[in-house]
Amino acid sequence: MDKIPDNRAWWLVLPVFLLVAFSALIPLMTVVNYSVQDIFGPGQAYYVGTEWFKEVLTDERLQASLVRQFAFSGAVLLIQIPLGIGVALMMPKSGIKGSLCLILVAIPLLIPWNVVGTIWQIFARGDIGLFGWAINQAGIDYNYTGDTVDAWLTVLLMDVWHWTPLVALLCYSGLRAIPEAFYQAAEIDRASKWAVFRYIQLPRLKSVLIIAVLLRFMDSFMIYIEPFVLTGGGPGSSTTFLSQTLTTMAIGQFDLGRAAAFSLIYFLIVLLISWLFFTAITHADKEK
């Protein structure tokens, strides 16, 4: 559909602009302000220019948590996107069974994040949790509070449990929007299941998948509450992701300048990657 050029449309957008600007720009400016100062307490702040930025870029603790973060977000996307598509393909297309599946699959999404952490904290325990107990019974030594690999895998498993439903729901609604005629045509051509998926379903899922990848990337990159409740970032710092490193720095050590400088860099990384995805979306829209 061609859009009409009309600058009066700004009046319709203005409420959103003002509302979001209020909650976004003022705090952002405050953070920028922190990032160029050394703050010892109220009224004791000194301008330090770009010193924090230089220091932060060479900080090994931050680099380590950045690497952990990329590994985590990468694993999240690699597992959740294919699994979500698979689940969406298996869900019944209509009727009461379809509705029921939809509701059951959505349950993890509706649980507050700290409760998600709490659920897994108990569920994965070796003594009173079903999951931890079952793994131990199977003869595998598993202890998420002591072993770094176990802890990492538990956080990943929790995230897969928590967020794959979002990908599945998005793909499910995408699949439902494919007209029946497409499938009939494929049947006439005696297309294989794989061909139907590859040449009919997957291309039509493209735009929902971009939304799914974008949302999952942004949210997994900022994961905070769930691992904090589950493992507290440990053992050691094996599950301390970026947000938590930042929070410890800003609130725990009151190292505001450094934390602010780093969160700006953090913001830019997310922004850059999201911009690439976003350009992909608009590009895909243009092609049609």
Added chain:
Amino acid sequence: MRQTGYKNIGITVYILLLLTPVYWLLNMSFKTNREILGGLTLWPQNFTFDNYAVIFTDPSWYNGYLNSMAYVSINVVITLLVALPAAYAFSRYKFLGDKHLFFWLLSNRMAPPAVFLLPFFQLYSSIGLFDTHIAVALAHCLFNVPLAVWILEGFMKGVPREYDEMAYIDGYSFPKFFIKVFLPMIRSGIGVTAFFAFMFSWVELLLARTLTSVDAQPIGAIMTRTIGASGIDWGVLAAAGVLTIIPGLLVIWFVRNHVAKGFALGRV
């Protein structure tokens, strides 16, 4: 139909795996603390409602749910009210800076919350809104409004512009057209948007906890109280957790058909 058979088995297995952790929470909420810590039992041996009784009889507990529901509802209403006209503008008109504005809106979902908490606290304290429902509702607009505009715009693009033009020829004014003709056509979109706004506001805790202290404290923050001198009160914690799932279930029950009809209707 062997294909369908495999699919049914697959989805059943997935849903069972998905529900096991939730069952474990439910299971625990009906146990006494002694039984929880005593060892592994697959179902409650001494079935008890005591944990729920604690929550329903103590105002400091159940007020947490009321507070959460209050700010979530305010947030959903504000989100829809501002996002509907904006999404209409984005779906119908080209205007100065539209693409940049759209991306800027989306970028607000990407700000790492950790360091923005302190500025948020200062901002809302300075305008006297600290510890009110409206403060949390406004703060949650930061990530809900952009998403709402995005989803609604997709649905609105699916409605041909001929409808708008016909309504004008029939003598409808813009507000009348928008409310009487246009909104009913994107009912599904509104349902889906309301669901997502509800969901993200209901599960968020960091901002909600930072902006409240007593009068508007969300249930998530109150749950941390179960960690007392004698250790964690697991039973009550589990019961509180189970109760946080119920409002979400009600909401998705109401919008289930809309979600099924296609979140991405306009985009696919």
